[in-house]
Amino acid sequence: MKKIEHVSVVGGTHGNEFSGIYLLKKWQKSSQLIAREGLNVNTLFANPNGFKENKRYIDCDLNRQFALKDLANETLANYEQSRAKVINAQLGPKGNAKSDFIIDLHNTTSNMGPTLILLKSDDFNKKMGAYVLSKMPEAIIVFEDHVDMHEHYFLASIAEQGVIVEIGPQPQSVIRQDVLDWMETMTHAILDFIALYNKDEVPSLPKCYEAYRYVESLKLPEDDDGERIGMVHKNVQDNDFKPLKSGDAIFTLFDGTEVTYQGDYEAYPHFINEAAYYDNNLAMSLGEKIVIKLDNDKSVDRF
Incomplete structure (x- = not known):
């Protein structure tokens, strides 16, 4: 470079x-x-x-x-x-x-x-x-x-x-x-x-460190007319970069129904309930935890 x-x-x-x-x-x-x-x-x-x-x-x-x-x-x-x-x-x-x-x-x-x-x-x-x-x-x-x-x-x-x-x-x-x-x-x-x-x-x-890689973005629950019908679940709110497993509650509909995460990978939500993203009805980004490995002469054995 x-x-x-x-x-x-x-x-x-x-x-x-x-x-x-x-x-x-x-x-x-x-x-x-x-x-x-x-x-x-x-x-x-x-x-x-x-x-x-x-x-x-x-x-x-x-x-x-x-x-x-x-x-x-x-x-x-x-x-x-x-x-x-x-x-x-x-x-x-x-x-x-x-x-x-x-x-x-x-x-x-x-x-x-x-x-x-x-x-x-x-x-x-x-x-x-x-x-x-x-x-x-x-x-x-x-x-x-x-x-x-x-x-x-x-x-x-x-x-x-x-x-x-x-x-x-x-x-x-x-x-x-x-x-x-x-x-x-x-x-x-x-x-x-x-x-x-x-x-x-x-x-x-x-020699290595933990990081995250962006995978996808999720929208807030909507009806067929694009009207917002739910919110980020209270257990997810403010828990950026905490793991989310399949079956965990992720949204609560305004009628009280809980919606669970059905992804096939352990997700790490971030930008959770970002106010600026409401114009696109986005709820959060999801990432995967990764390990970054360095290949150089100045790396040392610590994690």
Whole structure:
């Protein structure tokens, strides 16, 4: 992999996710806080109008507008669609980007703690996950590598390498110190790792670690007319990354009927009851627990 030189730290992709926005303001005033030797680190406020209006978005979700076909489609011209094209021109273009690495900062209303979402599972990303865990043992690592980077529609996919920092629980349009501190710590750990990787100075890392891989998303119960008829079961609520086995209650209908999970694998729900996903009636994402193995001379025997 080529050396990473240009890093973009993006906040405010969603206008009511405040931790990244206020960290961005802090770092723009004191850029030395995110400066690293050998790196050109810049910041970008992705959705300023969403922030001004105190909304996730004005017209549509900005973090779903970065598919190559959509970026090339000039008829897609509402606020976020147009903003995506501007951002792509500034950080990209996707497929030949000026930015080598993008860190996109997000909050979730779900009880996910400090979660790092990796869009690729190459050696670099696997080691990054291990390094972040060495600095933040409470962190959760999730791989969303089910499609090629160029097929992702997230903002972070503009660059050849990109990650999503997803921290919660935090209500929309609120700032929590614990959540903001987690986000700041994780961002610094990512920047430190990049600088060390460039110099081939990454310290010894464990030979393997536990992580999660995204499998699917589940919708809330609906009737034939698409009307919502149930909610996330109380035993699942707030239990992000706790195992869910076939037969476990997962939803409660408004008439009191319990709906059980019927999957053929042990699932690990996350983004449980995320408020922002109600516009699509999504209840949660499901992942599988995986073991990431590192193959390098600096790995050590610990798990």
